[in-house]
Amino acid sequence: QVQLVESGGGLVQAGGSLRLSCAASRNIFNRYTMGWYRQAPGKQRELVALITSGGMTNYADSAKGRFTISKDNVKSTLYLQINSLKPEDTAVYYCSARLGGQPWSWGQGTQVTVSS
Numbered sequence: 001q002v003q004l005v006e007s008g009g010g011l012v013q014a015g016g017s018l019r020l021s022c023a024a025s026r027n028i029f030n031r032y033t034m035g036w037y038r039q040a041p042g043k044q045r046e047l048v049a050l051i052t053s054g055g056m057t058n059y060a061d062s063a064k065g066r067f068t069i070s071k072d073n074v075k076s077t078l079y080l081q082i083n084s085l086k087p088e089d090t091a092v093y094y095c096s097a098r099l100g101g102q103p104w105s106w107g108q109g110t111q112v113t114v115s116s
Contacts (some may be wrong), residue, residue: 002028002105004095009110016085016114022078022095022107029053029073032099036069036080038091038112045094049080085114 003025020036033052034109039045049069050058057069068081078095095107 002026002097004033004097004105004107006093006095006107006110009093009112011113011115012085014086014114014116017081017083017085018112019087019113020093020095020110023082024078024097027073027075027076028097028099029071029078032097034069034071034078035096035098035104036067036078037094037096038089039094039109040088040091043091048093051078067108080086082112085112087114087116090114 005023006020008018008020029052033050035050036048038048039047047060048063049067051069051071066083070079073115090113092109094109096104098104
């Protein structure tokens with residue numbers, strides 16, 4: 001099972017930007033689908049964005065326009081760039097990885113808090 005470690009979260013004012021990173025324990029990006037999910041207090045975990053092994057991306061409607069998912073296959077690192085942050089973006093952001101139909105692997109999450 002792959003190990004995932006997120007970083008880059010923090011406290012930021014509304015309108016600011018953050019880049020989240022997710023380091024994988026081994027080079028999986030050329031075979032795995034990777035994703036970012038988030039879970040706000042009192043809410044279910046929801047998809048933010050996915051990127052396939054071939055680099056195709058898919059975004060939740062709420063993420064289109066302000067969120068950008070990308071990856072560096074050499075560094076085995078997944079990124080999520082978030083611009084124009086809003087208080088409603090406050091959540092724990094999780095990195096995830098899946099090979100084919102196998103269960104998703106998850107990181108421990110990184111907290112993003114946006115102040116108004």
